[in-house]
Amino acid sequence: MPTNSDAIVSAGLWIIAIVCLALGILNMFGAIKITADESTKFLLGLAVVIGVVLIFRDRLTKVVLPGGITAEISAVKRSVQDVAAATEELKSRQTEIAAPKMAILAPSVTTRHAPQMPIEDPEDKNKGQFGREAAKNGLRLSATVQPSDVRPGWFRIDLAVTGLDRKLVDPVAFHLHETFNPAVQPVNPINDQARLTVLAWGAFTVGAIADHGNTLLELDLSADTTFPKAFREA
Numbered sequence: 001m002p003t004n005s006d007a008i009v010s011a012g013l014w015i016i017a018i019v020c021l022a023l024g025i026l027n028m029f030g031a032i033k034i035t036a037d038e039s040t041k042f043l044l045g046l047a048v049v050i051g052v053v054l055i056f057r058d059r060l061t062k063v064v065l066p067g068g069i070t071a072e073i074s075a076v077k078r079s080v081q082d083v084a085a086a087t088e089e090l091k092s093r094q095t096e097i098a099a100p101k102m103a104i105l106a107p108s109v110t111t112r113h114a115p116q117m118p119i120e121d122p123e124d125k126n127k128g129q130f131g132r133e134a135a136k137n138g139l140r141l142s143a144t145v146q147p148s149d150v151r152p153g154w155f156r157i158d159l160a161v162t163g164l165d166r167k168l169v170d171p172v173a174f175h176l177h178e179t180f181n182p183a184v185q186p187v188n189p190i191n192d193q194a195r196l197t198v199l200a201w202g203a204f205t206v207g208a209i210a211d212h213g214n215t216l217l218e219l220d221l222s223a224d225t226t227f228p229k230a231f232r233e234a
Contacts, residue, residue, distance in 0.1 A: 097150055100180050101199045126175055130207035130218035138166035141208045141217035145227040154199050155231045161208050161217065163192035168210070175207035202234025203227070 120128045134141045140162050148154040161172045172194035174185045180198065187194040194210075203222035210217070222232045 095197050099156070099197045099199050100176070100182075100185060101151075101154075124205050124222075125178060126205040126207045126218070127220065128218075130175070130205075130209070130216040132218050134217055134219045135164070136217060137211065137215040138164050139168060139210055139215055139217060140164055141206065141219045143206065143219060143221060143224075145221065145224075145231055147228065148199055151199060154201050155228065157198050157200055157221070159196045159198070159206060159208075161189070161194045161210060163189075166192075168192040168194065170210065170212060173209040175209070177204035200231075203232050 117129055119125050142160050142162065144158045145155050148156045159174055161168065161174075168189045169192075171186050171188050174187060174194075174196050176183050176185065176198060177200070185196055185198075187196050194208075203220075205218060205220045205222075208217040208219075209215070221227065224232075
C-alpha cells in the first residue's frame with residue numbers, strides 16, 4: 001500500500017514531467033528559447049527516465065539502461081524489502097538480547113516490593129497484590145508473548161502500560177516475577193505508552209504502578225489462552 005511519502009514523491013515527479021513537457025512544447029514552437037550543452041541534455045534525459053521508472057514502478061518489470069544494462073525492478077524492490085526486514089529482525093533480536101531475564105529461583109531471593117496483602121501463591125507472589133485489574137484510571141496493562149528468537153525454550157514478553165483516554169507522562173514501575181534481577185523495572189513513557197520487553201521460561205503475574213502510586217494494574221500471564229500453552233503451564 002502506498003505511503004504518504006510515496007504519494008508525495010509521485011506527485012512531485014508528475015509535476016516535473018508536466019513542466020518538462022510544457023517547456024519542450026513551448027521551445028518547439030519558439031515561444032521560449034532554451035539552450036543546453038550535451039551534458040545537460042544527458043542529465044535531463046536521465047532524470048526523465050528515472051522519473052518515469054519511479055512513477056510507473058508498480059507496473060514495470062525491467063528497465064534497460066544505456067550500455068545494454070538490464071535492471072530487474074522486482075529484484076531491486078525485493079532486495080530493498082529484504083534489507084528492511086533484516087534490519088527490523090536485527091533490532092528485535094537486540095531488544096531480546098538486552099531484555100531482563102528470568103532466573104532459576106534461589107532460596108535466598110525475595111520480592112522487591114512489600115506486599116500489602118497476604119501472599120496467595122508462594123510461586124507467584126505478585127498475584128492479587130495489585131488489585132487484579134489490568135485497566136484502571138484510564139490506563140491499561142497489556143502483554144504479548146511469543147517464542148524467543150535468541151533462547152530456545154524461552155519466551156519474549158512485550159509489556160505495555162497505555163493511556164486509553166488520558167495522557168501518560170509519569171514513569172511506570174513494572175513488577176516482575178521475583179526471579180528477575182531487578183524485579184522492579186521503572187520505565188519512562190513515550191507517546192502515552194510505557195513499554196518493557198523481558199525474557200522468561202514461564203508465566204507469572206505482572207504488576208504495574210503508575211501515577212506515583214495512585215494507579216495499580218495487574219495482569220496474570222497464565223490466564224490468557226492465546227499465549228503458548230508451554231508458556232502458560234511452565
